[in-house]
Each structure stands twice: as C-alpha cells, then as structure tokens.
Amino acid sequence: MSAARTTPTRRRRRTGARALVGLLAVALAGCAAIPTSGAVVEGDVEVGERDRVVVLAQGPQADAAPEEIVEGFLLAGAAEVTADFAVTREYLVPQARSEWDPLAGAVVAEDVTYEQTGDARITAEATVLGTLDAEGRYAQAPEGARESLVFELQQDGDGSWRIARAPDGLVVTARDLERQFRATSVYFLTPDHRHLVPELRWFPDRDLALATAVVRALLAGPSPWLRDAVISEIPAGAELRPEAVTVEDGVAELSLQPAQAVQEADRGLLLAQVEASLRPLGVTSVEVSAGGVLLEGASTLEVWEGGDAEVVADGALLRLAGGTATPVEGVEPGPVTGLARSEDGATRVAVRPPGELVQIGADGVVPLLSRTALVPPSVDPEGYVWSASGVAGRPLLALAPSGEEVEVDADWLADRAVRGLRVSRDGTRVAVVSAGADGTTLDVAGVVRDETGAPVRLGPPVRAGAPLDPSGPVVWVDDVTLAVLTQGDVGAPSLVTVGGPSTPLPVVADAVALAAGRGERSLLVLTADGDLLRYDGRTWVRVPGVGPVTAAAYPG
Structure with a gap:
C-alpha cells in the first residue's frame, strides 16, 4: 500500500488515539513462541478459545467531509478484520466495492494524519510499525518509517462523498494486529x-x-x-x-x-x-x-528439551542446574569468552583472547584457528562449529567435526562485517548481526546443506528487529524468537520474533553477552564486570554462587 505524496492544499490532522486505536478488544492466546522442533506432543500451555468483545464497524455518516469518509473507511476496515467488510464497502462507490481487496495486506501504523491534497483527493500519512503481506508474512519497519496512502473520492447523486479509488489492504494498529x-x-x-x-x-x-x-x-x-x-x-x-x-x-x-x-x-x-x-x-x-x-502413520521426530547452562567462572567450567553450580570434571578452560557447546557436550569451543578459536575438553585447550576480531562461535546439530572474523568481506566459517575448515557462501554479506551469529537448534536457520553501509542489522537466513549435512551456503536474508540497532550478541530463545543486545553504553536486551514484532527487556548496565535455553526464563545476560543475571519474566536477578563469569552458554 503506497502512493506518491502530493502538495497539500488543505490539512486536517487525526492522531492514532482517535483514528486507529481501540476498534476491537480480543483476548489474545499466546502462540507466537511455541515448542516447534520434534514430535507433536502435548505442550505446557493450554490453548483454548479466545474470549472476544466485538465493536461493530460504523458506516458513513450523512454530510461527512472527505477526510471523515477516509478516516471512517480505515476505522471500519480495521474493525471488520474478522468479518466480511460489508460495512467498510459502504464507504466505496459501487464499482470500487468489488475491486478493493481488503486482504491484500496490512500496514501496521500509528499517528495517522489526513490531508486534502486536491478537490477530491485525501492523503493519509502514517508512521509505519510494520507491514503484513497477503500470505501473512509480517515485517517490522525501521524506526521512523512513513507511508502515504492516496484516496480518490467523488460525490454521489445525493451529494455524499464516497471513495472511488482506495489502496488495497488495511491500516491497523499494533493492538489490532495482536488481537484480530x-x-x-x-x-x-x-x-x-x-x-x-x-x-x-x-x-x-x-x-x-x-x-x-x-x-x-x-x-x-x-x-x-x-x-x-x-x-x-x-x-x-x-x-x-x-x-x-x-x-x-x-x-x-x-x-x-x-x-x-x-x-x-x-x-x-x-x-x-x-x-x-x-x-x-x-x-x-x-x-x-x-x-x-x-491417512494413517507415525513419525519419530525429536524434541529438544533445553539442556542446562554452562559458565566459565574463575577459569573453571561450571554447570548450572536447579539453581546450583557444580564443576564439570576434567575440563579447565582458562580465561575464555564466547563459550558454545553441542547438545551432548562432546564439543565445547570458545574464544581465547585476542582472537583464537579453541576447543576445550579432557585434553585441555586445543587451538582450532585464529582470526581477527573473531565472533563468539555456535555449534550446530551436525557438529559444525560456526564463527566469523569481524572484518568486512570475510566469509562465514564452519569447522567440520574432522577439523576441516568450510567457507559458507553468503553473497549478501560480501560487504558487511559480521558482529555476531547463532545457528538455530534444528540447524536450518542462522541469525547474523552484521555491519555495513546501512548500519548494523539483524538478519535470519536459511542454511543450505549438502547430502552429508555440511553447510554450503546461506539463503536470502529476512530482516528481524528492524527498529533496533544491534551490537552483536544474539541467541535463540525458542524456535521463532531471538534475544539480541543493542548498541549504547547501557545494555538493552530485546526479544525479536522472526516474522513478528520486537519487545524491549529491562536494561542491564554494561551487558556484553547473552545465553538462552528454551523460553524467556532461561535467558542469561553477562556484564563486563563478570556478573551473571537471569531473566525471571519481569526483571533481571543475579545468579548466586558464581562469579566473576567470562562466558556462558546453553547447547547451540
């Protein structure tokens, strides 16, 4: 839904408080972050019918001005998302009623203003939070994004204004998106x-x-x-x-x-x-x-349950389970950062300053490779260790279990410097924070593998958390949700839904690293002073009995 801006001849302002907020009230059952890898099993969240309070759309009023007709049209469309748009079409001339496609997509917006930009033309301009396409794909918009929608009107035989041409799709608020x-x-x-x-x-x-x-x-x-x-x-x-x-x-x-x-x-x-x-x-x-x-049949799909966190504190490797930290016997990692491990614990890797990827285990600390500005590694389900040099133009790297070094092709990263990465626990997607001419972005791409399971290339990226300015550390909180740190002196962790909106979490001063198992309450943040904090669903609480911590990780 887009149209060119025209020179205003008359201006009338509406804000989101009147124009778009509060059309329907629907209690939303959470379903954007559900267990998604493995067999179909009973979850820990009961999903039932959603209670619904419906506010009926209001049709056009007699003697309404052109701006009021367009405003009423947008309000009615947002109110009839779950209906057949019969009332909304009353704002259109008869021919336009069959031509307008309300389900072609949606602009999620706030602060809508209306300008009369011609004798029979109204331009609605809004601050865009995101867009939804006809197939239900949501994309967050960058901070401050704007969009203009042009409506052509005409008067009927009674002198009442009606819309002769309207952009396909709807304009809804963020609350409408969640509730309708x-x-x-x-x-x-x-x-x-x-x-x-x-x-x-x-x-x-x-x-x-x-x-x-x-x-x-x-x-x-x-x-x-x-x-x-x-x-x-x-x-x-x-x-x-x-x-x-x-x-x-x-x-x-x-x-x-x-x-x-x-x-x-x-x-x-x-x-x-x-x-x-x-x-x-x-x-x-x-x-x-x-x-x-x-059709009848059964599958043997696997479910990842989450696993325990491991941390490096005072040069020792500790496992956190049930609120208790216990030493991992036979492993002495020393002063490392960027810890990562496989689900079975057979592979543990970390970064040893200034830029050396090492494997840690019963054989001590074994160097794997050295790179400038090496980013913290990630271990995928096939046992490949992923990392990258934080220098623009350097490819992503994946070390096979055999030690062979594999370059993973990603042409969209050719002119960008990788700041952080994390492979999803099913191995099909990778979240990448990278810096380029357009700033620092968080993208998610599919991982394409050969018949042996070796990563070969990344597919085209999809932007996640577009309004954010990520600093580098990124982890998967569940199968569709990421946590990322943003730029600035004060750490501001945010939850980012891939294909959904982002949510800021309470700030953490001097946050430098993240770790997550399954779910928000597994999320850990590490500060520059070595403090380890856990998110309890409302705020950050200190993890007792460990410190100073230099690295923390769950499987992945």
Whole structure:
C-alpha cells in the first residue's frame, strides 16, 4: 500500500488515539513462541478459545467531509478484520466495492494524519510499525518509517462523498494486529526428517476460516528465504478438495489432491506437519484423507528439551542446574569468552583472547584457528562449529567435526562485517548481526546443506528487529524468537520474533553477552564486570554462587 505524496492544499490532522486505536478488544492466546522442533506432543500451555468483545464497524455518516469518509473507511476496515467488510464497502462507490481487496495486506501504523491534497483527493500519512503481506508474512519497519496512502473520492447523486479509488489492504494498529490476527506457525521439516521447523505467519482470526488459511499456507510451502533449507512431505501442487478445513470438537478434517501423490508421501511426517500447524488453534487431532483414503502413520521426530547452562567462572567450567553450580570434571578452560557447546557436550569451543578459536575438553585447550576480531562461535546439530572474523568481506566459517575448515557462501554479506551469529537448534536457520553501509542489522537466513549435512551456503536474508540497532550478541530463545543486545553504553536486551514484532527487556548496565535455553526464563545476560543475571519474566536477578563469569552458554 503506497502512493506518491502530493502538495497539500488543505490539512486536517487525526492522531492514532482517535483514528486507529481501540476498534476491537480480543483476548489474545499466546502462540507466537511455541515448542516447534520434534514430535507433536502435548505442550505446557493450554490453548483454548479466545474470549472476544466485538465493536461493530460504523458506516458513513450523512454530510461527512472527505477526510471523515477516509478516516471512517480505515476505522471500519480495521474493525471488520474478522468479518466480511460489508460495512467498510459502504464507504466505496459501487464499482470500487468489488475491486478493493481488503486482504491484500496490512500496514501496521500509528499517528495517522489526513490531508486534502486536491478537490477530491485525501492523503493519509502514517508512521509505519510494520507491514503484513497477503500470505501473512509480517515485517517490522525501521524506526521512523512513513507511508502515504492516496484516496480518490467523488460525490454521489445525493451529494455524499464516497471513495472511488482506495489502496488495497488495511491500516491497523499494533493492538489490532495482536488481537484480530492470529500469530501461528506453519511447520516444515529438516532435510534429515528429524525435526519440525516453524515459519511464523499472521492470519485474520476468523473462526471458520482460520484453519483453512493455515493449511493453505502449509500447502503453498515455505517463504523464499527458508525454501532451500527445509523440506515438506506435502507434495508440490497439493490442494484442498473441498476447499475448506472443518473443525469440530477439536478434530480437524481435510482432504488433499492429487490423491496418488499424497498417498505416496511419508504419511507420518505429513500428518505431523498438519497437526503441528493446527494445534495452536485448539485442534487436538487431524483426519487427512486423499482419494477417499484416510491417512494413517507415525513419525519419530525429536524434541529438544533445553539442556542446562554452562559458565566459565574463575577459569573453571561450571554447570548450572536447579539453581546450583557444580564443576564439570576434567575440563579447565582458562580465561575464555564466547563459550558454545553441542547438545551432548562432546564439543565445547570458545574464544581465547585476542582472537583464537579453541576447543576445550579432557585434553585441555586445543587451538582450532585464529582470526581477527573473531565472533563468539555456535555449534550446530551436525557438529559444525560456526564463527566469523569481524572484518568486512570475510566469509562465514564452519569447522567440520574432522577439523576441516568450510567457507559458507553468503553473497549478501560480501560487504558487511559480521558482529555476531547463532545457528538455530534444528540447524536450518542462522541469525547474523552484521555491519555495513546501512548500519548494523539483524538478519535470519536459511542454511543450505549438502547430502552429508555440511553447510554450503546461506539463503536470502529476512530482516528481524528492524527498529533496533544491534551490537552483536544474539541467541535463540525458542524456535521463532531471538534475544539480541543493542548498541549504547547501557545494555538493552530485546526479544525479536522472526516474522513478528520486537519487545524491549529491562536494561542491564554494561551487558556484553547473552545465553538462552528454551523460553524467556532461561535467558542469561553477562556484564563486563563478570556478573551473571537471569531473566525471571519481569526483571533481571543475579545468579548466586558464581562469579566473576567470562562466558556462558546453553547447547547451540
């Protein structure tokens, strides 16, 4: 939704407080950060029906001025996200009612102003927080982003103003996005068929159509940035026939075509993808048929439970479990930073100043490689150790378990200096903080591997946390959420949803590093003075019995 700015001839201002806030009140059940890798199992969060208070959209008023017509049109559209937009279309001339597509996307905005920029033209300008495309992909906008929307009006036979041309899509507030759209993931598979991989999407929270929208997104496949890093057992070109998913008493029923291709797929994995995608909607089981045959099967997907944190304190390696720190026997890392380890603990690596990647274990500290401004490493599920030199133009590096050094191709990093990276625990995505001509950014890209599991290249990036100015340290908090530190003298950790908004956390003075297992309450922050703090859901609390700490890590 965009249009060129024109010279104002008359100006009328509305702020977000009147123009866009408070259209619907809906209690939102959290579903943007759910367990996503592994078999479909019962979660620790009960998902039920959401209570809903509906404010009906108001139609055009008699003798309303052009600015009021446009304002009312936007208000009505935001109020009818979960309806059929019948009232909203009353603001349009008859021909435009069939041409306007409200579900082509949405601008998430605040501080909307209206200007009469011609005899029959109104321009609405807003501060943009993010955008939503027709497939439910959300992208945060950079700080201070603006967008102008132009509306052409005309008078009908009674002299009332109506809109003759309107940009497709909606304008909603951040509150509308959370309350009227459902954030939920569609699930794909790692190439080795071991884990489910989520991609977060946002759909209008329409009771009867929501499950259908989710399944259609699943059938369409992953977005371009993730496409080469994952697979799907749902055959390419599969369609819903009939074109709807029915849900009754928690059971979702759907039929897919072409029947032969669907029946020849791995049925257990296909069912796992469908069930995991629908479970956040209150679905307890799925019945998928093809050609009249009900699909049955089981999968052996793995679930990552989180693991314990390990820290380096006073040169010793300690394991944190149940609030107690115990020494890890046979390991003396010495003064290192940037600790990382594999899930089974067989691989532990760290950075030894000034820029040496080392492996630590029973054999002591073993040098692996040296690079200028080496960033803290990450260990992926295949045992590859990732790192990078913080010098512009240097490639990402991955050390194989054999010690062989592999360069991971990422053309979009050619002119950028890597400041931090972290591979997701399913190994399909990597979060990269990098600095370039456009500043320092946080991006997420798919990891493309060869048939042996070795990383070969990164797919195209998708920006995350666009309003933020990240400093480098980044970790995965769950399968769709990152935590990152931002620039400045005072540390400001933020949670960043990949495909969603970001949330600032309480500041931590002189924060220098992060670690996370599964969930916000596993999040640790390390300060320059060696203090280790844990997030308790509201604030940061000191971890007792350890210090001074130079490094902290969970698996990954």
